[in-house]
Amino acid sequence: MLPTGLPQGSVPRLERPGPLRERVYEALLELITTRALQPGQHLVESELAGHLGVSRQPVREALQRLNTEGWVDLRPAQGAFVHEPTEEEADQLLTVRTLLEAEAARLAALNAGEAGITALQRIVEEGRIAAAENDITRAVALNAAFHAKIMELAGNAVLAELAAQVDRRVRWYYTPVARLRGGTSWEEHQEMILAIVDRDARRATRLMREHTEHTRQSYLERDAS
Known part of the structure; x- marks a missing residue:
């Protein structure tokens, strides 16, 4: 069991060809919409990067974009969390x-x-x-x-x-x-x-x-x- 709460093997490593930033974004969004990542769940950049097989930079960029779109909440001094819809x-x-x-x-x-x-x-x-x-x-x-x-x-x-x-x-x-x-x-x-x-x-x-x-x-x- 991953520290993020994802079932082992549920996060495939991304293939390098193609725009990596977009692929990381799509992978995280799919995990959120299917609730593999649950509302309120803490999203740790290093853990996500490791299981996606990428550096932390595209993960950070994807989380910022997901925050802008309302899928993720970025909390000062706490980190990123999956948004909990009201x-x-x-x-x-x-x-x-x-x-x-x-x-x-x-x-x-x-x-x-x-x-x-x-x-x-x-x-x-x-x-x-x-x-x-x-x-x-x-x-x-x-x-x-x-x-x-x-x-x-x-x-x-x-x-x-x-x-x-x-x-x-x-x-x-x-x-x-x-x-x-x-x-x-x-x-x-x-x-x-x-x-x-x-x-x-x-x-x-x-x-x-x-x-x-x-x-x-x-x-x-x-x-x-």
């Missing part, structure tokens, strides 16, 4: 996500072709398996893939760009409730596919609103006993 932050982000996703579902119902619908169905089938096997990492990745595919099928580049800006933060919030949502989430995805197949834009919009609202409520209530 309930207000989560509520605002997931509310915006509902608006974007609902419009994407509406447009997908109007524009999706057979190949796109087949791709959605394949993701749902894989997601059900992941949920049944309690493979949270896989379930979170497939959930993101499903929503990204809906966004792609919507065919609106501006909408997709806006969604991409919040995608990783949505994954960050979704991960701790993925087990709670379990198979229910995939049943809701299946219902959305049926609405898209029927070209029922109004139903697709409603189902997506309900689906994203369930996730928002699950996150806000996750610690309730």
Whole structure:
């Protein structure tokens, strides 16, 4: 077990080719969004550098960038810590996500072709398996893939760009409730596919609103006993 709390082997060494600063940033961001690095966790430059196989300089630069973007908190005389999102932050982000996703579902119902619908169905089938096997990492990745595919099928580049800006933060919030949502989430995805197949834009919009609202409520209530 690493001092940072990461499972042994969870941090791959980075290949040297390519912009190292960017690669370190992406590696740390992925560890944060998947919650391999937990909110509130102390980030020690030397330890991260050692396990990434780089010097401390690109790690320091990545942490500064992550601080600017709100993923990391730099505290004077204490160091860097993974940001702990407030309930207000989560509520605002997931509310915006509902608006974007609902419009994407509406447009997908109007524009999706057979190949796109087949791709959605394949993701749902894989997601059900992941949920049944309690493979949270896989379930979170497939959930993101499903929503990204809906966004792609919507065919609106501006909408997709806006969604991409919040995608990783949505994954960050979704991960701790993925087990709670379990198979229910995939049943809701299946219902959305049926609405898209029927070209029922109004139903697709409603189902997506309900689906994203369930996730928002699950996150806000996750610690309730």
